Amino acid sequence: MDVPLPHLDRPFDYLVPDTLDADARPGVRVKVRFAGQLVDGWLLERVAESAHPKLAYLEKVVSPVPVLAPEVAELARAVADRYAGSLADVLRLAVPPRHARVEKDVTATDPAGATPPTATDPTPVDPRGWRDYPAGPAFLRALTAGRAPRAVWSALPGEDWADRYADAVAATVAGGRGAVVVVADARDLDRLDAALTAVLGPGRHACLSAAAGPARRYRAFLAARRGDVPVVIGTRAAMFAPVERLGLVAVWDDGDDLHAEPRAPYPHARDVLLTRAQLAGVAALVGGYARTAEAQLLVETGWAREVVADRATVRARMPAIAPTGDDPHLARDPGAASARLPSLAWTTARDALRADLPVLVQVPRRGYLPSVACADCRAPARCPHCAGPLGLPSAEGAPACRWCGRVAAAYACPECGGRRLRASVTGARRTAEELGRAFPGVPVRTSGREEVLATVPAGAGLVIATPGAEPVAEGGYGAVLLLDSWALLTRADLRAGEEALRRWLAAAALARPGSAGGRVVVVADGALAPVQALLRWDSAWFATRELAERRELGFPPAVRMASVTGVADAVADLLAGAALPDGAEVLGPVPADEGRERMLVRVPRARAAALAGALHAAAGQRSARKAADPVRLQIDPLSLF
Numbered sequence: 001m002d003v004p005l006p007h008l009d010r011p012f013d014y015l016v017p018d019t020l021d022a023d024a025r026p027g028v029r030v031k032v033r034f035a036g037q038l039v040d041g042w043l044l045e046r047v048a049e050s051a052h053p054k055l056a057y058l059e060k061v062v063s064p065v066p067v068l069a070p071e072v073a074e075l076a077r078a079v080a081d082r083y084a085g086s087l088a089d090v091l092r093l094a095v096p097p098r099h100a101r102v103e104k105d106v107t108a109t110d111p112a113g114a115t116p117p118t119a120t121d122p123t124p125v126d127p128r129g130w131r132d133y134p135a136g137p138a139f140l141r142a143l144t145a146g147r148a149p150r151a152v153w154s155a156l157p158g159e160d161w162a163d164r165y166a167d168a169v170a171a172t173v174a175g176g177r178g179a180v181v182v183v184a185d186a187r188d189l190d191r192l193d194a195a196l197t198a199v200l201g202p203g204r205h206a207c208l209s210a211a212a213g214p215a216r217r218y219r220a221f222l223a224a225r226r227g228d229v230p231v232v233i234g235t236r237a238a239m240f241a242p243v244e245r246l247g248l249v250a251v252w253d254d255g256d257d258l259h260a261e262p263r264a265p266y267p268h269a270r271d272v273l274l275t276r277a278q279l280a281g282v283a284a285l286v287g288g289y290a291r292t293a294e295a296q297l298l299v300e301t302g303w304a305r306e307v308v309a310d311r312a313t314v315r316a317r318m319p320a321i322a323p324t325g326d327d328p329h330l331a332r333d334p335g336a337a338s339a340r341l342p343s344l345a346w347t348t349a350r351d352a353l354r355a356d357l358p359v360l361v362q363v364p365r366r367g368y369l370p371s372v373a374c375a376d377c378r379a380p381a382r383c384p385h386c387a388g389p390l391g392l393p394s395a396e397g398a399p400a401c402r403w404c405g406r407v408a409a410a411y412a413c414p415e416c417g418g419r420r421l422r423a424s425v426t427g428a429r430r431t432a433e434e435l436g437r438a439f440p441g442v443p444v445r446t447s448g449r450e451e452v453l454a455t456v457p458a459g460a461g462l463v464i465a466t467p468g469a470e471p472v473a474e475g476g477y478g479a480v481l482l483l484d485s486w487a488l489l490t491r492a493d494l495r496a497g498e499e500a501l502r503r504w505l506a507a508a509a510l511a512r513p514g515s516a517g518g519r520v521v522v523v524a525d526g527a528l529a530p531v532q533a534l535l536r537w538d539s540a541w542f543a544t545r546e547l548a549e550r551r552e553l554g555f556p557p558a559v560r561m562a563s564v565t566g567v568a569d570a571v572a573d574l575l576a577g578a579a580l581p582d583g584a585e586v587l588g589p590v591p592a593d594e595g596r597e598r599m600l601v602r603v604p605r606a607r608a609a610a611l612a613g614a615l616h617a618a619a620g621q622r623s624a625r626k627a628a629d630p631v632r633l634q635i636d637p638l639s640l641f
Contacts, residue, residue, distance in 0.1 A: 001032065002040040002088045004264075007620035009086040012041075013050040015057045024058060027066030027073070029098065031059045042068055042091060065107055067095050067225055069242035075276050076240065082275065083635045084562065084612040084619070085265025093261060094240035099218040106222045125171045129164055132156060132317075135307045143171040143248060143283055150277065150304035152295045153287035154540060157318045157509045158476060161252060161287060162188075162195035168248065168285055169231055170199045177247025177282075178230040182239050182269045184256035185468070186211050187454060192233050192252075200231065208234030208241055236261055236269040239276075249273040250285035255292040255495075255502045256468070257638055266634050270294065289509050289539070290502035293550060294557045296543035308540065318537045319480070319511035319518035323526035341483070345521045346438070348479045353442055353460045355517060357478025361435065361464045362507045363428050364487045372399060376418035384408060390421070431483070432464040447471050467503040476512035478519070485524040485531075493639055494555055498546055501530040501539060508534065554585075556636045560608035562601045562615055563634040565592050570622075570629035571599050578618035581610035608635075 001012060014032055016024045024030070030041050033056055040062070068091065076090040125144060130136025133153070142149040155161050169179045183189050189209060196205050206220040206229045217237070224232045225242045232241035236259055251259065251270050259269040270286065277284040284304065286295050298304040309317075324342040349359045372381045372390055381390040383401035390399040390408060398409040399421060412419055428448050436444045443461045447453040453471035456463055463471060467488075488500035504522060512518030524531045533542035551558040564571050568589065575586065581603055588599040603611045615633055622631070 001034060002042075002092070003034070004086065004088060005623045006086055006616060007624040009080070009088070009616070009620065011044055013047075013052050013055055015055045016046070017057050020058055020061050023061040023064040025064070025066050026070065027068040028064060029062035029067065031062060032056070033059055042073075044068075044073060063098060063100075063103060065103060065222070065225075067098075067221070067242075069225060071246070071280065072240055072242050075272070075279060078275050078279060079267050079272055080265060081609070081616075082271070082612060083265035083267055084616040084633045085267075086616075089264050090267070093237075093263065093267070096217050096221050096237070097214060099214050102215050102218045103222065106219060106226070125167060125174055127167070129167050132309050132313050133307050134310065135305065139307060140167060140171040143168060144175045146175045146177065146247070148247075148277075148281055148283045150284040150298070151286070151307045152291065152299050152304045153285060153307040154291055154309075155287060155289050155509070156309050156314065157289070157505075157511070157537060158513060159289075159317075159509065160195075161289075162191040163199075165192060165250060165252065165285070165287070166195040166199040168250065169196060169205075172248040172283070173200065173204075173230050175247060177245045178243035179232075179248040179250065180238060180241050180243055180246065180273070180276075181231070181233040181248075181250045181252070182236060182259070182273060183233070183252045184258040185235065187452060188252060189233065189235060190454065196231065196233065203229070205229050205231035205233060206241075208232055208238035210235065210237050239267075239269045239272040246276075246280055246282050248283045248285065249277050250287070253288040253290075253502075253506075254286055254295060255288060255290060255498065260638050264632075266637070268636075268638075274298075288502070289505040290498070291539040291543040292498060292502075293543055293547045296540070296547045297557050300544075300547070306540065314537050316515070317513055319508060319520045320514035321508065321520040321522065321535050321537075323531050323535070324521060324523045325525035325527070325531075341435075341438075341481075342523060345481045345483070345523060348519050348521050349435075349439070349462075349481060352478030352517070352519070353439060353462075355478055356460045357475075357512075357517065358456060358459065358461045358463060358473045359479045359481065360470060360473070360477045360507060360510060361431060361462060361481045361483060362467060362470065362503070363431050363464060363483050364467060364503075365428070365484075372421045374413040374416060374418045375420035377413060377416040379413055379415040381408075381411065381413070381421055384411070428464045428466050432462070435462050435464065445471075465507075468506070470507050470510055472510060476516070476518060477510050478512060478517055480507050480511045480518075480520045482507060482520070482522040482524075485522055489524070489528065489530065494550075495638070497528075497530045498542070501533055501542055504530070504534050505537070505539060508537075554602060558605075559602050560605050560611060561603075561636055562611055563598055563637045564601065564615070564631060565598045565634075566596055566631035567629045568597050570627065570631050571597060573627065574615070574618050574622060574631050575599060575601070577621050578614045580614050581607040583607060584611065611635075 024043055026043055026045055028043050030043050031038050032041050072094055076094050077087055080087045080090045127137040127140050139149050139151050172179045193207055206223045208220050223229050227244040232238050232243055251273050254270040261267050299306050324344050352359050385406050388401045398407050400407050428446050432444050432446050445463050447465040447469040452469045456471045456473050458474040482504050508520045511520055533539055585602045589597040592598045
């Protein structure tokens with residue numbers, strides 16, 4: 001039943017009246033009477049008899065279309081158990097809301113008449129796109145042969161990842177099976193949509209995305225459920241897509257936080273797809289320019305094999321990358337160390353523009369000037385009265401607090417005693433204005449939240465973009481400048497270094513190869529581990545290092561960790577009623593938002609299922625007692641702090 005109460009997270013038996021016998025098939029939406037109310041539900045199974053002596057009747061079959069596939073129901077149960085959630089919550093994510101008009105149009109023919117995909121695809125699979133990866137052609141052959149290879153793919157710089165995914169999907173379809181591919185956002189979805197249309201032809205795949213609107217999304221879902229298309233691609237809404245004879249599940253850029261569902265029980269698309277691959281015994285592909293610690297764990301445990309290029313190929317394809325910390329000009333001008341656009345970055349951009357090549361500038365924030373910091377040590381400037389952030393200098397020439405409005409006339413940095421202030425993070429729009437003045441006559445474009453550009457033309461031009469909004473340039477960028485790198489590296493987050501490297505590699509991958517004049521400048525110290533990984537284009541090395549450090553410290557994914565957030569009494573009540581497995585460590589509390597606190601429970605990965613079960617059972621006990629204060633449960637949350 002669609003009831004968000006943990007203690008009711010189990011199937012219930014109902015009698016099927018003769019009038020509903022034909023329509024009451026497994027997978028249909030129904031309405032039942034429960035506790036005096038009419039509630040929605042799913043018909044999971046028809047059985048001959050029940051252990052309960054007295055049963056009520058089904059009230060209504062909402063629609064005779066069996067939208068819940070048996071494989072998806074099994075997957076939803078596994079995901080609910082993994083994340084200590086309820087099946088009803090997962091099914092709400094797995095099956096889009098019903099759209100009656102679309103359903104009537106689509107099901108004019110027999111709704112059960114699904115036709116499995118066949119191996120009659122007219123387009124042969126060309127393995128040449130994967131020839132730069134020694135294991136790539138073998139991966140495609142295994143997909144065509146109907147086997148279940150599992151790969152972690154590190155894409156080369158300049159690689160058209162959408163075409164490579166289209167090749168893998170085409171190989172799967174040629175073997176008579178279907179595929180599900182999940183990407184992070186609408187722009188990536190558009191690229192993959194175009195690539196699949198070129199390889200498979202029109203009408204051979206469906207796009208599932210919440211941004212498409214209720215009608216289009218439900219139409220695409222029904223097309224997949226009926227077997228009209230063998231391939232489904234989409235954002236995280238597609239991770240549960242029903243596909244006949246599934247043969248491949250794939251996710252691109254699994255480190256993007258858009259893959260994490262913000263609604264309970266907060267599943268991650270990568271983990272859902274890997275669970276699906278395990279349950280169904282199908283192939284899996286996890287790809288990206290960067291490699292996450294979770295993907296590295298798959299390689300180290302032998303669950304998947306890495307598909308990478310040799311070092312000679314990497315060096316030939318990558319642009320020339322340099323950190324500003326190694327700039328020889330710093331020895332002659334120590335003040336250049338605090339410059340936002342060091343001379344190396346400025347000359348690199350100038351040379352690219354003179355060569356009639358576009359320049360990409362990545363800045364971590366949009367807007368103008370969010371905050372200021374000490375010009376010497378870069379410590380954030382805070383108000384001495386209320387600890388609020390200081391803003392631009394006031395009319396008196398001193399910084400003013402954004403919270404209380406007081407002027408900090410005698411401000412001194414508490415870390416180093418410095419009195420000079422500088423922009424902490426200058427946003428994309430302010431950067432565009434500054435560079436437009438520095439390079440007069442050069443067209444300047446911005447790409448960010450207000451408008452995300454997909455492509456930009458060749459020729460001299462400046463493109464100012466926030467991370468994740470970098471457009472593709474025709475022929476590649478002549479220069480890529482990665483500014484304000486410290487803003488990514490100094491975040492209070494377990495994944496700060498991993499996320500910074502992922503953002504940098506995604507931008508640097510758009511540059512031309514070094515042999516064609518492509519250059520990348522990162523405003524950072526070259527001794528930092530993420531910068532070293534960028535310089536060598538070796539995200540696997542960084543992921544190995546990151547995973548080893550997390551094993552030593554006891555952080556995910558080396559262990560399984562649960563977050564319990566709520567008011568102090570509610571958190572204590574839930575943990576007191578949970579039969580935590582042996583070896584569980586309870587950490588905290590730490591402050592959370594709105595007067596709540598957070599406790600962390602850590603267990604070895606072998607005890608992960610026991611931890612999720614114990615927490616779900618404890619939540620069910622509180623639900624049965626009608627405890628007033630809610631508690632939020634998350635397994636392996638993206639942020640621990």
